[in-house]
Amino acid sequence: MRNYGVCEQTNKSRSNSFGFGYQIAIVVQPLDLTQNIPTSLSSLARIYRAQGKLAEAEPLFKRALEIYEKKLGAEHPSVAATIGELAVLAFDREQFVEAEILKRRGLAIEEKKYGSENATVAYSQRWLARILLAQDKTAEAEKLMTTALAVIRKQPRNGDGSDALALTKLGNEHYEADRFFEAFDAYHRAGNLYEKAHGPDHEHVAACREYAARALKKLGRLKCAAVYEAEAAAIRARAK
Numbered sequence: 001m002r003n004y005g006v007c008e009q010t011n012k013s014r015s016n017s018f019g020f021g022y023q024i025a026i027v028v029q030p031l032d033l034t035q036n037i038p039t040s041l042s043s044l045a046r047i048y049r050a051q052g053k054l055a056e057a058e059p060l061f062k063r064a065l066e067i068y069e070k071k072l073g074a075e076h077p078s079v080a081a082t083i084g085e086l087a088v089l090a091f092d093r094e095q096f097v098e099a100e101i102l103k104r105r106g107l108a109i110e111e112k113k114y115g116s117e118n119a120t121v122a123y124s125q126r127w128l129a130r131i132l133l134a135q136d137k138t139a140e141a142e143k144l145m146t147t148a149l150a151v152i153r154k155q156p157r158n159g160d161g162s163d164a165l166a167l168t169k170l171g172n173e174h175y176e177a178d179r180f181f182e183a184f185d186a187y188h189r190a191g192n193l194y195e196k197a198h199g200p201d202h203e204h205v206a207a208c209r210e211y212a213a214r215a216l217k218k219l220g221r222l223k224c225a226a227v228y229e230a231e232a233a234a235i236r237a238r239a240k
Contacts, residue, residue: 038064038071042082052181054092061085077120080109084124087131094223096134103128122151133230134223145234152200161204164193168208175215184215206235 045060065082072078083106090099107124114121125148132141171186191208198204209232216225 038067038078038082041067042085045085049089049092050182050185052179052185054089058086058089061089075109075112077110077113080106080113080124083109084127088127091127091131091134091224092221094134094221096131096223099131100128100135103131116147117151119151119155122148126152130227130231133227149200152195155196157197157199159193159197161194161197164190164197164204164208167193168211171211171215175211175218178218180215180218184212184219187212187215201235201238203236203239206232206239209235 041060041064045057045064048054048057048060061082065079065086068076068078068082083102087099087102087106090096090102103124107121107128110118110121110124125144129141129144129148132138132144167186167190171183171190174180174183174186187208191205191212194202194204194208209228213225213228213232216222216228
């Protein structure tokens, strides 16, 4: 099955019956949708993950990764990003050894592409630090977290936190309805938005990490919860 798109071609050398100096011709051309497929797969996978449907999300991320690697090559940033998504998925399941392997693989691609003073690299380093902390690899985790935060603090501020507040309220609604993974996801994203607005050392970021930990405990994911509690405690300690 072929997909077709319609484009307009303009001929300025002629006038149509209305007196305008151009004509529009409709040309039917085949479209290449291969670049949109992995993006759509990843978007759907994120929706599943936000709902706690991790088993449904994983094959979608893996299929997107296969397409990216085939079309763009193994060292492309989209490959690294998708590997990172799979690492987070493994973290969510408390499969920390697998998460570490995946995150190191994705981070290596990003460091080669962007260098060390880059926000994408810093956010991946922070995720790797969380994964290591969950395995009690404290020394390396703290070193990575310190390196990552130094770069994250330099990022321009964006927003006023109102969108983060809305997400926090949504997280509360999910929590009260016993939808604990949805609550965790909302709190996590709210913390990230507060960070973009106010920086990584703000008390609202710490509060959202604590709320996320509370939701994770309800899910029985105690190691993940401990990681978020430790992150919140470190933020509050830096504020003193």
